[in-house]
Amino acid sequence: MELLLEVTGSLAAATSEAGVAHAITSNGITALGAAYGGIWVLDRAKGLLRLVGASALPRGSADRWNTMSIEVDAPLPEAVRNGKAIFVDSLADYRARFPGSFSRIQETIASQDASYAIIPIADQGPTLGALAITYDRANAVGASDRTFLQILARQCALALRRIELHDAERTARFEAEEAMRAREEILSVVSHDLRNPLGTIMMGISTLQELVEPGDPKADRIRTIAARIQRQSDRMARQIGDLVDFANIQAGTLSIERRPTTPHAIIAATAELLEPLAKERGIGFGVELPQDLPTIDVDSDRAVQVLSNLLANAIKVTAKGGNVAIGAIGGAEIVFFVRDSGPGIDAAELPRLFERYWRSKKATYKGAGLGLSIARGIVDAHHGRIWAESQVGVGATFFFTLTPKT
Numbered sequence: 400m401e402l403l404l405e406v407t408g409s410l411a412a413a414t415s416e417a418g419v420a421h422a423i424t425s426n427g428i429t430a431l432g433a434a435y436g437g438i439w440v441l442d443r444a445k446g447l448l449r450l451v452g453a454s455a456l457p458r459g460s461a462d463r464w465n466t467m468s469i470e471v472d473a474p475l476p477e478a479v480r481n482g483k484a485i486f487v488d489s490l491a492d493y494r495a496r497f498p499g500s501f502s503r504i505q506e507t508i509a510s511q512d513a514s515y516a517i518i519p520i521a522d523q524g525p526t527l528g529a530l531a532i533t534y535d536r537a538n539a540v541g542a543s544d545r546t547f548l549q550i551l552a553r554q555c556a557l558a559l560r561r562i563e564l565h566d567a568e569r570t571a572r573f574e575a576e577e578a579m580r581a582r583e584e585i586l587s588v589v590s591h592d593l594r595n596p597l598g599t600i601m602m603g604i605s606t607l608q609e610l611v612e613p614g615d616p617k618a619d620r621i622r623t624i625a626a627r628i629q630r631q632s633d634r635m636a637r638q639i640g641d642l643v644d645f646a647n648i649q650a651g652t653l654s655i656e657r658r659p660t661t662p663h664a665i666i667a668a669t670a671e672l673l674e675p676l677a678k679e680r681g682i683g684f685g686v687e688l689p690q691d692l693p694t695i696d697v698d699s700d701r702a703v704q705v706l707s708n709l710l711a712n713a714i715k716v717t718a719k720g721g722n723v724a725i726g727a728i729g730g731a732e733i734v735f736f737v738r739d740s741g742p743g744i745d746a747a748e749l750p751r752l753f754e755r756y757w758r759s760k761k762a763t764y765k766g767a768g769l770g771l772s773i774a775r776g777i778v779d780a781h782h783g784r785i786w787a788e789s790q791v792g793v794g795a796t797f798f799f800t801l802t803p804k805t
Contacts, residue, residue, distance in 0.1 A: 423452070424438065514536065658696070686726060735799050
């Protein structure tokens with residue numbers, strides 16, 4: 400028990416396969432009086448067993464047994480294939496049971512006889528490899544030694560599984576961070592490089608509309624095309640603005656210009672922008688706003704940006720015949736809200752809604768996944784809070800708070 404506790408402590412501190420193998424071979428195998436032994440880990444993709452650590456292997460054995468096919472006629476591969484411990488009591492026993500590898504084993508043993516114990520390394524999942532030890536005498540593995548080795552192998556499996564999961568998580572986290580960094584660099588370059596040519600296009604459209612003569616037979620056609628280009632240019636300008644805002648939020652340089660503003664003005668400005676879109680899509684639009692709300696010290700343009708973002712999303716997810724509503728509630732904080740009768744949001748997705756680039760797998764409209772992240776950045780800059788509540792099949796309500804003027 401003392402030895403098991405010591406080995407378990409060493410395994411808990413191990414951070415690599417080699418560290419696990421060292422803990423087993425230095426504290427476990429040698430304590431049993433074995434001549435040598437080692438830990439082999441299974442590479443399932445290649446069908447190979449790979450030596451990750453050994454204790455006092457005979458000369459030449461490490462190279463000879465460094466890797467071996469899972470299909471080899473030998474105790475170690477068979478124990479891994481079948482998931483069952485194998486105990487070989489003598490060389491005669493070995494030759495009778497594994498004739499295909501007997502000549503190979505003879506070349507690496509120092510004594511006239513030997514016995515072996517091979518224990519699969521496994522917990523509740525697939526077999527990870529095997530622990531193999533060799534004694535320089537026959538019939539050396541007693542009942543208590545077998546029990547001890549099987550406990551040791553299970554502890555080894557737990558340690559390897561922990562390291563495997565940690566490495567996978569670390570790799571996934573690194574790859575995600577690299578992808579996010581690359582994406583942000585691209586967004587930054589695109590946003591800045593597109594602003595100037597887009598500005599030129601918008602100025603050209605305005606000039607073209609002013610130059611059209613009233614009596615020109617092509618005037619209506621020109622105005623229609625110009626208006627279409629103007630709408631798309633405005634849309635692109637908003638998207639570029641979002642990219643710039645996102646970059647500033649990430650850098651902590653988002654500009655906020657606070658002025659005394661009424662919640663009614665913010666609600667009215669938002670409704671003016673998006674109520675026509677809701678009606679165009681056959682969606683009912685409502686405003687719920689008490690008359691006695693206090694003035695708030697806020698960047699009104701940014702507040703309208705947040706509310707418009709939430710409302711635009713609500714309109715996108717709401718089917719024809721449904722309803723959306725915006726409003727505010729008074730109190731210690733002014734709580735703005737946007738409510739829709741859309742499909743709702745799964746409870747598991749609610750905590751991730753405001754993460755950058757995150758999009759629900761059920762999303763029915765396209766986007767870069769930045770809108771809600773930008774909204775959160777603006778609200779954070781005002782020292783407010785933003786969250787969502789939803790019931791699948793009923794709809795969703797988004798809230799954010801702003802503090803009244805003191």
